[in-house]
Amino acid sequence: MRFPDCGDRPIGIYPVVDRTEKLRPLYECGITTAQLRIKDMQGMELENEIVEAIKVSREFDVRFFVNDYWELAVKHQAYGIHLGQEDIQEADVQAILDAGIRLGISTHTPKEIDIALGFEPSYLAIGPVFEPISKELTYDPVGIDLLKRWAEHVEYPVVAIGGITIDNIKEVAQTKAASGIAMISGVLEGNNVSKEKTGALIGVFEAYGI
Ligand SMILES: Cc1ncc(COP(=O)(O)OP(=O)(O)O)c(N)n1
Numbered sequence: 071m072r073f074p075d076c077g078d079r080p081i082g083i084y085p086v087v088d089r090t091e092k093l094r095p096l097y098e099c100g101i102t103t104a105q106l107r108i109k110d111m112q113g114m115e116l117e118n119e120i121v122e123a124i125k126v127s128r129e130f131d132v133r134f135f136v137n138d139y140w141e142l143a144v145k146h147q148a149y150g151i152h153l154g155q156e157d158i159q160e161a162d163v164q165a166i167l168d169a170g171i172r173l174g175i176s177t178h179t180p181k182e183i184d185i186a187l188g189f190e191p192s193y194l195a196i197g198p199v200f201e202p203i204s205k206e207l208t209y210d211p212v213g214i215d216l217l218k219r220w221a222e223h224v225e226y227p228v229v230a231i232g233g234i235t236i237d238n239i240k241e242v243a244q245t246k247a248a249s250g251i252a253m254i255s256g257v258l259e260g261n262n263v264s265k266e267k268t269g270a271l272i273g274v275f276e277a278y279g280i
């Protein structure tokens with residue numbers, strides 16, 4: 071079932087945004103992987119957001135993932151889809167594979183890692199590394215040591231997520247366990263993209279990451 075990989079470059083700093091308008095400033099900073107995670111739209115408004123996001127991501131040759139809405143990602147040929155543990159059980163995984171679209175899966179425990187490995191995904195996200203800022207989770211923070219230990223058993227690219235900001239990213243990058251480091255609030259100043267923070271995050275990843 072193996073899903074296509076994300077290419078030779080590390081996934082790198084991997085912003086997760088709630089609106090397409092946030093993507094261009096991130097791409098202008100040199101971001102090469104990003105995700106659109108919309109929780110407050112539906113219908114044509116949602117589909118138009120995704121179509122526009124795919125368009126601007128292709129313009130910058132960015133590896134763009136859609137969160138949750140796998141049918142729209144397949145319909146509009148997004149680069150990839152990110153699904154959670156519940157979503158992956160309900161999705162038509164074969165249809166995603168047949169469409170040649172990449173698949174990222176969330177994990178929070180060794181059991182969930184084992185489940186995700188069964189899908190042979192393009193990457194496997196592990197989190198929350200620290201206390202998450204933008205999402206309430208029932209899972210305890212994984213921490214740096216377990217991130218390293220769990221990632222050792224994963225032969226797919228690992229993405230770390232959860233509470234990661236410019237203040238703590240160095241210790242995550244130094245594990246060299248994560249091909250990608252994802253965040254929601256870490257690239258923002260209020261509700262706007264901070265090019266300064268984004269550039270600093272990229273600098274740390276390039277200096278200490280894989
Ligand atoms: C890179 C990355 N990792 C984890 C998540 C969380 O996805 P999911 O479990 O589907 O939860 P929601 O984001 O939908 O609340 C993610 N989106 N991206």
Ligand SMILES: Cc1ncsc1CCOP(=O)(O)O
Pocket residue numbers: 197198201202203204205207231232233234252253254255256
């Ligand atoms: C969606 C998600 N999945 C695990 S933690 C998280 C929220 C990440 O938000 P932040 O980067 O602001 O902590």
Ligand SMILES: [Mg+2]
Pocket residue numbers: 137138152153154157
């Ligand atoms: Mg989701």
